[in-house]
Amino acid sequence: RPELLCGALALGCALLLALKFTCSRAKDVIIPAKPPVSFFSPRSPVLDLFQGQLDYAEYVRRDSEVVLLFFYAPWCGQSIAARAEIEQAASRLSDQVLFVAINCWWNQGKCRKQKHFFYFPVIYLYHRSLEYSGTLSSVAHPSLLVI
Known part of the structure; x- marks a missing residue:
């Protein structure tokens, strides 16, 4: 019976194709994240490290007297x-304080890889410490008194 043979061949081919497509490795259907963009305007006095450049933030922090880090x-x-x-605040205090904003969410940024914040924003204020090795007498140095 030729029609039975043709039907069996067609069914066999259909089963083979179905098996091939269901058992083959499927490619991931994931779209990579878009690169980050600046969070602050270009005219802003805030240094915006929108790619999560934690190393650069640490570098400028060490070089400045007072730094406010804004992790967002x-x-x-x-x-x-x-x-x-x-x-x-940066507009008013930019001559006294360096304001640095860091995107800590971008998955390829160093901030996201090294910091593990549970909420945003996180703000740190750093004041460079001064080492003093003189006498510890407030009489000798009244300027050491802080009220």
Whole structure:
């Protein structure tokens, strides 16, 4: 019976094709994240390390007297709300304080790989410490008294 043979061949081919496609390794259907963009405007006095450059943040922190580090996630509502406040403070205090913002959410940035924050934004204020090796008398150095 030729029609039975043709039907069996067609069914066999269909089963082989179905087996091939279901058992083959499927490619991941993941779209890579878009590269990050600046969180602050280009005219802002805030140094925006939007690629999570933690090394550079550490470098400028060591070189400056007073530094405010603002760790943010660009999608976070609280980070977005704090952005305007940080920018206003930086406009007023940029001659005294270096304001540095770091995107700590981008998965390829060093900040995301090294820091593990549970919430955003996170703000650190650093004041370079001064080493004093003189006498420890407030009478000898009244300027050492802090009230």
